[in-house]
Amino acid sequence: MDLANSIQIIAILIECAVVVIAVLIATRNNRAYGWLIAITFALFALFDGIRIFFPYGFPRLYSLVLFVACASMLYAVWLMYNETRKSD
Template sequence: MDISGVIQLIASSAEAFVALTAVRIAVQKKKAYGWFIALTFTLFVLFNCTRIFSLAVPEELDALVFLAAGASMLWAMLLIRKDP
């Protein structure tokens, strides 16, 4: 694995940590936006892993995963904005 692959693995590890932290926010603080942030970063990890490990995933599915991640984060931001 080249240096860019190692960097992407480190970035994916950070994204996984963010996802776990967001689940903790959702469960302990009972904040719905935590679930959407967790979903976003889980999808980012999935997206990155398909690229790092050169998995045979159709481009359309990759694009759909990326779109779902963006939509999930947008929804999370709207919920955060509404949160008192």
């Protein structure tokens, strides 16, 4: 395993840690954006995993997973923005 693959696997583990923390935000703090962040980073981990194990296939799946992850994060950030505006 080369350095690039090792870094990719470490990145996947970090993405999984972000998922766990985001679920805690969603469940303990009752914040909907926590679920969206969890979905986003779970999809990022899936995206990276697919790219490692299937490097020559599924380009449409890559695009779909990346698009849904980005849309989820956009909505999460929008919810956070609205929450900060209400507290001002």
